[in-house]
Amino acid sequence: MTDAFLPERALAAVLTTQPLDRTLDYRVPEGGVRVGAFVAVPLGPRKVLGVVWGPGQGDYDRAKIRAISAVLDVPVMPPVMRDFVERVADYTMTPLPAVLRLATRAPGLGEPPGKRHVLRLTDARPDRMTDARTRVIAFLEEHEGMGFAPGELAGLVGVTSSVLKGLEGQGVLVREAAPRDAPFLPLDPSRPGKDLSGDQRRAAAQLREAVRGRSYGTTLLKGVTGSGKTEVYLEAVAECLAQGRQALVLLPEIALTGEFIARVQARFGQEPAEWHSGVTQAGRRRVWLGVAEGRAQLVVGARSALFLPFTDLGLVIVDEEHDPSYKQEDGVLYSARDMAVLRASLSGAQVVLASATPSLESWANADAGKYARIDLTERFGAAVLPEMRALDLRIDPLERESWISEPLASAVRQRVEAGEQSLLFLNRRGYAPLTMCRACGHQIGCDQCDARMVEHRFLGRLMCHQCGAQKPIPSECPNCGNPDHLAALGPGVERLAEEVARRFPEARTAVLSSDMTMSARALKARIEEIAGGAADIVIGTQMVAKGHNFPLLTLVGVIDADLGLQGGELRAAERTFQLIRQVAGRAGRAEKPGLALIQTHQPEHPVIRAILGGDEEAFWRAEAAQRQAAGAPPYGRMAGIIVSGPEERETFELARALAARAGMLTQAGAQLFGPAPAPIARIRGRTRVRLLVKAAKGLALQPVLARWVEGVVPRANYRIQIDIDPQSFF
Numbered sequence: 001m002t003d004a005f006l007p008e009r010a011l012a013a014v015l016t017t018q019p020l021d022r023t024l025d026y027r028v029p030e031g032g033v034r035v036g037a038f039v040a041v042p043l044g045p046r047k048v049l050g051v052v053w054g055p056g057q058g059d060y061d062r063a064k065i066r067a068i069s070a071v072l073d074v075p076v077m078p079p080v081m082r083d084f085v086e087r088v089a090d091y092t093m094t095p096l097p098a099v100l101r102l103a104t105r106a107p108g109l110g111e112p113p114g115k116r117h118v119l120r121l122t123d124a125r126p127d128r129m130t131d132a133r134t135r136v137i138a139f140l141e142e143h144e145g146m147g148f149a150p151g152e153l154a155g156l157v158g159v160t161s162s163v164l165k166g167l168e169g170q171g172v173l174v175r176e177a178a179p180r181d182a183p184f185l186p187l188d189p190s191r192p193g194k195d196l197s198g199d200q201r202r203a204a205a206q207l208r209e210a211v212r213g214r215s216y217g218t219t220l221l222k223g224v225t226g227s228g229k230t231e232v233y234l235e236a237v238a239e240c241l242a243q244g245r246q247a248l249v250l251l252p253e254i255a256l257t258g259e260f261i262a263r264v265q266a267r268f269g270q271e272p273a274e275w276h277s278g279v280t281q282a283g284r285r286r287v288w289l290g291v292a293e294g295r296a297q298l299v300v301g302a303r304s305a306l307f308l309p310f311t312d313l314g315l316v317i318v319d320e321e322h323d324p325s326y327k328q329e330d331g332v333l334y335s336a337r338d339m340a341v342l343r344a345s346l347s348g349a350q351v352v353l354a355s356a357t358p359s360l361e362s363w364a365n366a367d368a369g370k371y372a373r374i375d376l377t378e379r380f381g382a383a384v385l386p387e388m389r390a391l392d393l394r395i396d397p398l399e400r401e402s403w404i405s406e407p408l409a410s411a412v413r414q415r416v417e418a419g420e421q422s423l424l425f426l427n428r429r430g431y432a433p434l435t436m437c438r439a440c441g442h443q444i445g446c447d448q449c450d451a452r453m454v455e456h457r458f459l460g461r462l463m464c465h466q467c468g469a470q471k472p473i474p475s476e477c478p479n480c481g482n483p484d485h486l487a488a489l490g491p492g493v494e495r496l497a498e499e500v501a502r503r504f505p506e507a508r509t510a511v512l513s514s515d516m517t518m519s520a521r522a523l524k525a526r527i528e529e530i531a532g533g534a535a536d537i538v539i540g541t542q543m544v545a546k547g548h549n550f551p552l553l554t555l556v557g558v559i560d561a562d563l564g565l566q567g568g569e570l571r572a573a574e575r576t577f578q579l580i581r582q583v584a585g586r587a588g589r590a591e592k593p594g595l596a597l598i599q600t601h602q603p604e605h606p607v608i609r610a611i612l613g614g615d616e617e618a619f620w621r622a623e624a625a626q627r628q629a630a631g632a633p634p635y636g637r638m639a640g641i642i643v644s645g646p647e648e649r650e651t652f653e654l655a656r657a658l659a660a661r662a663g664m665l666t667q668a669g670a671q672l673f674g675p676a677p678a679p680i681a682r683i684r685g686r687t688r689v690r691l692l693v694k695a696a697k698g699l700a701l702q703p704v705l706a707r708w709v710e711g712v713v714p715r716a717n718y719r720i721q722i723d724i725d726p727q728s729f730f
């Protein structure tokens with residue numbers, strides 16, 4: 001792609017973020033415009049954001065062509081970034097505007113800094129409190145001292161602008177000119193890092209050398225939990241910064257950023273830029289511009305940080321690269337890990353995929369020699385890997401309404417007495433996964449989805465984990481009307497917490513679950529407190545499995561190791577292995593050795609044996625052999641097709657129309673399975689039908705799929721969604 005200039009009055013093809021299937025021609029304004037420039041263009045009665053994508057196509061009535069309204073005063077989108085946007089769109093089979101939206105998720109891009117006004121909280125309080133006023137004040141108190149643009153504040157709190165005006169009139173809020181965006185203070189890569197062990201030093205040297213090469217390459221950094229992967233890849237970051245190039249660190253969970261930022265600050269003297277859903281609108285704009293202008297050297301963020309406009313990206317770290325949350329499951333269905341490799345290959349950058357339990361994809365790529373691989377096999381310093389033991393629930397059965405077996409309970413008791421921490425891991429949010437009437441057997445489901453409602457006792461509500469619908473916990477059965485017979489069945493973390501409180505009344509407990517109504521900042525603070533010893537027993541969902549450092553933690557109890565093995569999904573074994581090894585890895589990270597106790601009904605299951613056995617290579621090899629035999633990823637290609645719509649019959653008809661064209665797929669060497677009702681056959685009132693396409697690894701699947709679906713045009717409100725390399729099959 002070229003970095004061309006279009007003169008005044010020429011036609012420019014502008015890609016907007018609006019859902020159109022093509023670029024639109026506009027007339028270039030006075031002064032001309034560069035290809036890649038961000039512009040505002042008229043579209044109907046509105047002005048929308050766009051990027052000059054190239055010379056105009058000239059296939060539209062010249063007399064009707066309108067002019068570009070404004071060329072925004074932000075850096076031009078460089079050719080590699082435009083290339084990246086197009087490749088992502090092609091790979092994920094997503095319309096370009098949707099990908100461009102990912103790349104422009106910062107408000108007010110065109111406005112110069114310093115011109116904005118923000119509202120700030122004063123010490124005054126209103127004469128009369130209303131619910132809306134209380135929320136505004138509570139929100140601003142939580143974001144101590146920060147100012148927000150009025151529109152932004154109204155949106156964030158969910159109040160009208162008149163509420164804000166009222167508060168301003170009473171002096172509760174003051175209007176101030178926003179300060180210029182705070183600068184990004186330079187990180188100093190020459191500061192010394194920690195003294196590395198021999199293995200760490202060799203690993204760091206290898207990564208540094210790769211970064212010095214200033215060309216593309218991917219390295220799998222496979223190190224056992226607590227081996228110092230972070231310390232090692234920070235050396236690669238140091239090298240990248242020393243080269244004057246930008247670096248990006250992707251983390252799978254916002255809650256991890258707090259600890260990571262502190263480590264960057266300790267290593268390089270300043271904080272990195274931060275990018276995730278917890279960052280305010282103003283903060284996003286600052287980071288986006290800082291990255292585009294090359295002022296932000298290091299960004300730490302969630303998967304969408306990959307779409308920031310880096311000018312000279314030299315390194316991408318994907319930490320906990322196996323984590324399923326790197327796959328975006330709505331909107332643009334993309335894998336941030338895979339797209340990181342794509343982006344790096346376009347930018348001449350290095351990628352480091354760090355994990356103790358790599359994805360089979362990355363393991364296989366390293367095995368095939370496509371990725372370099374570095375192993376760290378020991379924990380740093382005196383710390384040793386935790387001992388792992390299965391607790392056979394057939395031998396030590398659980399008591400009624402109890403989920404902690406006697407041997408696990410006594411291990412917890414010992415830790416509490418010794419002043420050490422225990423972690424009880426249960427990958428289920430809420431109180432109970434199922435509410436059933438003991439009189440008639442009715443199970444309370446979501447009205448909109450083919451899913452059971454999950455009791456959240458803490459909130460006093462039943463909640464659908466598919467669509468988020470809530471209803472109060474009924475006092476009588478909605479089916480037979482019988483009172484007092486509704487029973488909560490099975491445990492969630494809230495119920496486990498109840499048992500812990502009952503059995504260890506003297507212990508301080510903390511529940512960490514991703515659905516907790518806590519701001520990102522409050523969550524970070526809570527995790528720091530826990531790491532500092534504020535809880536004796538931590539109860540958590542998969543959120544706690546990811547990379548946290550709790551130095552006092554010496555015991556991990558896995559409440560139900562069998563949970564992920566049911567259902568037989570493609571990645572069930574891999575995921576269970578990763579999750580339990582990860583969570584066990586939280587134990588014994590300091591001097592005291594750790595113990596992981598794993599409750600299971602099937603200790604002889606191959607996956608449970610692999611988790612306990614520690615021969616990881618054998619596990620991956622066996623898993624790889626099975627996938628290879630089945631032609632499944634990463635040895636074969638897959639695309640999931642989800643057909644959805646309001647009427648069941650018509651949704652199936654649409655799916656069958658696709659199936660009728662299966663010949664095209666077969667001819668190209670792909671196979672079609674389905675249609676079949678999706679495992680969750682209804683979400684938000686829409687019927688869901690699935691098809692699955694499988695093909696050999698070498699086949700360029702996307703063009704084949706594009707031709708296949710082209711011939712079937714869904715009616716309004718019906719959808720055909722294609723998920724390339726699907727991770728979930730619900």
Ligand SMILES: Nc1ncnc2c1ncn2[C@@H]1O[C@H](COP(=O)(O)OP(=O)(O)OP(=O)(O)O)[C@@H](O)[C@H]1O
Pocket residue numbers: 194195196197200223224225226227228229230231232355356380546547548549585589
């Ligand atoms: N060379 C070193 N000198 C001092 N401390 C170190 C060193 N290497 C690692 N550590 C410390 O050991 C702990 C574990 O290191 P780190 O978090 O980098 O491991 P990790 O491999 O990323 O772990 P996980 O995969 O479990 O998240 C951290 O507290 C880290 O500061």
Ligand SMILES: [Zn+2]
Pocket residue numbers: 446447448449451464465466467468469683684
């Ligand atoms: Zn629902």
